[in-house]
Amino acid sequence: MVPLSAYGKDYTPPPGKVDASIDMKTAVRDQVNAMDAVAYFTLLCELMKTNPPYKADAPMVAKMATIGIVPGQSFDKTKFNPDFAKRVPQVAFDRIMLHFKFSDGDVKNVNGWGFTTKTGIYDTNYIQRALVTAIGLGANRPQDAVYPTSQKYEGGLIGREYSGADKYIMTFKKGLTPPVDGFWSLTMYDGNYFFVENPLNRYSISARQPLKPNPDGSIDILIQNESPGADKEANWLPAPKGKFVLMTRLYWPKEKNPSIINGSWSLPPVKKVS
Numbered sequence: 001m002v003p004l005s006a007y008g009k010d011y012t013p014p015p016g017k018v019d020a021s022i023d024m025k026t027a028v029r030d031q032v033n034a035m036d037a038v039a040y041f042t043l044l045c046e047l048m049k050t051n052p053p054y055k056a057d058a059p060m061v062a063k064m065a066t067i068g069i070v071p072g073q074s075f076d077k078t079k080f081n082p083d084f085a086k087r088v089p090q091v092a093f094d095r096i097m098l099h100f101k102f103s104d105g106d107v108k109n110v111n112g113w114g115f116t117t118k119t120g121i122y123d124t125n126y127i128q129r130a131l132v133t134a135i136g137l138g139a140n141r142p143q144d145a146v147y148p149t150s151q152k153y154e155g156g157l158i159g160r161e162y163s164g165a166d167k168y169i170m171t172f173k174k175g176l177t178p179p180v181d182g183f184w185s186l187t188m189y190d191g192n193y194f195f196v197e198n199p200l201n202r203y204s205i206s207a208r209q210p211l212k213p214n215p216d217g218s219i220d221i222l223i224q225n226e227s228p229g230a231d232k233e234a235n236w237l238p239a240p241k242g243k244f245v246l247m248t249r250l251y252w253p254k255e256k257n258p259s260i261i262n263g264s265w266s267l268p269p270v271k272k273v274s
């Protein structure tokens with residue numbers, strides 16, 4: 001890539017500049033979680049100087065002003081009760097997680113898969129925006145992508161999370177793989193949401209791979225730590241020995257039946273192999 005003024009000419013890009021004051025090693029989520037309320041609101045106010053609120057935010061802006069948060073101004077911590085400086089972050093996190101579990105439709109749970117079709121355009125639903133930011137920093141609109149996540153298998157008891165000590169299976173009936181106009185994939189993460197090293201160097205599985213159907217046309221996805229055998233490895237998503245989490249990505253999901261957006265299609269459950 002070159003500037004238009006240099007198109008068709010020899011071009012040497014200028015040397016990059018690195019701001020040494022920015023922590024590039026600590027994860028962003030960890031940096032934010034380490035802040036107390038005063039530090040967080042101070043940064044918020046600095047960001048609001050160049051990112052002003054929308055008109056619809058007026059009622060919330062009026063509330064924030066009572067604790068020293070005013071668009072275009074630095075944080076006035078004299079209006080904030082310092083006794084709450086360390087409590088506010090935990091209270092906020094707890095409120096976000098309650099929304100994740102009891103969200104009145106913002107987050108659905110179908111067959112053990114939790115997902116939302118209310119991302120990207122939040123209007124004044126601040127708690128939903130906060131939830132998406134806390135989990136993934138940002139998200140596409142559902143018309144672009146939906147990301148169902150599963151932390152425990154169908155039929156599992158409370159707290160019965162996935163474990164590489166067991167074997168699991170997920171079956172798509174004939175013709176009922178995820179309905180998308182883009183592509184879909186099932187991704188494997190360890191308990192900390194990082195990819196899982198494995199002998200196949202396979203971190204997700206999708207229709208872009210030569211999945212082997214059953215005689216009736218259905219497709220089994222085998223989720224386990226050990227290889228199911230060379231004849232079944234095409235459908236194998238390698239798991240770690242410990243805890244893991246599954247995430248399905250549906251890019252450009254169909255909006256007419258069958259569709260995950262309108263609820264006419266849903267992911268099948270992941271079941272433990274007895």
